[in-house]
Amino acid sequence: MSGTSNLPFDLFEVDYTRYSNRQLAAVPLAVLAIALLVIAATFALTGAPVDPGVEFTGGTELRLAVDAPNDAAARDQIGQAFSTTPESIRSVAAADNTYIVTFESQDGGGAPTTTQLENQAEQAGFEIRSIDAVGPSFGADTQILALGGVGLAFLGMSILVFAMFRTFVPSIAVVISAFSDIVIPVALMNLLGIELSLGTVAALLMLIGYSVDSDILLNNHVLRRSGDFYTSVASAMRTGVTMTLTSLAAMVVMTITATLFGIQLLASIGIVLVFGLTADLMNTYMLNLSLLRWWKFEGVAR
Template sequence: MVEFTVPEVDYTRYTNRQLAAVPLAVLVVALLVIAGWYVATGAPVNQGIEFTGGTEIQVAVDAPPAQAEEQIQQAFSVEPESIRSVPTESTYIVTFQSDDGSSVNPSMLEQQAEDAGFEIRAISSVSPSFGGDTQTLALGGVVAAFLGMSLLVFAMFRTFVPSIAVVISAFSDIVIPLAMMNVLGIELSLGTVAALLMLIGYSVDSDILLNNHVLRRSGDFYESTYRAMRTGVTMTLTSIAAMIVMTVTATIFGIQLLAAIGTVLVFGLAVDLMNTYMLNLSLLRWYKYEGVAR
């Protein structure tokens, strides 16, 4: 049986500014990426057809991969947004997005696929208006979850610095994965929105665990921190390992949605380790020794 031991970090070697500098710098870079993406594309992150509207058609093409993609490009009068292969089934998922608000005619695409000699495995379509409503509901759910989490944290600790430390960490845990989605070409979909909601839960869990050990349990600051790390780091690394396995498996079998969710969660959980045990901890130590709690 493999035993995992969390190393005890000597935090006395680092000042609060040094601990907070790295996560804050990463957060600033992430915000710049999102802002630049918004200026360039009109949206902070690329959106899937669930939010913009469009059509997704799954076809089987009897040709080598390079030739198959070329045949798919030539078969349709509308340029595909993306063409993804499913290796285990020798099929291709072709996405047509309605970015300009106009709808793509599924019947026309189906007819063109049949004329090209493709075998149609599945076809689904979302209207631009329905996609816009779905986007509003999904993003509204994320905002409501974040605000509810913030109110709950302030009600639990009733002091500004420990509470704002949790909120900032949770905010960073969402923003940095969003920036990574832009860099890696992962679209915002209902699945990735669910992953972001999960990250809020993971973030609050690890941050509240640290705050409770430091502020409400016996022992000095560093002893309490290490007790929290033994549980929190082990829990997060176990989740990261599980998400990596899911991502690799989903990629091999061509399950794009699960691969996207797993990738977002892997990056988000890694960011959560940084924010919890560097940014949050630096604010807690300042509060404990230099702030109003002194």
């Protein structure tokens, strides 16, 4: 297979004839299986497939300026200032002596109120730069709506794909790839301690769109254009890989910038999208392609 590219290295000179369909599908399926095991283990240990954040469990988040000689001293001061141990303490890299302190709601009550936390912070001499609070009942309702939205989006995407291609194997290839593009980042969120929030839910919804875009592009070139199978694949890759790498580079820049400036929401979104777009390259041009090739040369479309 051959093709041309404006990139500094040629991504499209992949000789797929050297690899069997099983070899191409083995890696993405193995990664998907590991991801599902991680999610299952997390669910068994915590009762949830991914750790929900304050937006879904309820709680309070304070952004504080702490006058301390070093990071360890600042964290010690924060830990001693409040009657309840904080759920997390995160430093803001781009803002000296600024920390984001999170308190989760406790089952059955007993957690300090926002006013109490504010008073305790002021008594400790901290400068309060912002306070965000979410009630536990509102957080639970928000979680149901957010996860339901992801499920409905995925279901709608699946129906649309089957309506477009009206052929089982090419359609299921897109659906499986999109499913894997979501599952892999969720598993990595568990491993890296990234909580499920409205931001990461938005990132998962974006991944559905990114995945479908690249997979449908590949399927359209193979199924609806005349010419050799590998020539069609090369044509799809010229557009698809360049598009995905451009998006991936933008997400990397956003993640680094957001991390430096302590914008945790954007940093979490960026990390999830980086993982998801990387998985999309693997799933589209290994898993989806292997299923298409099997269908075209060995399956029902012979």
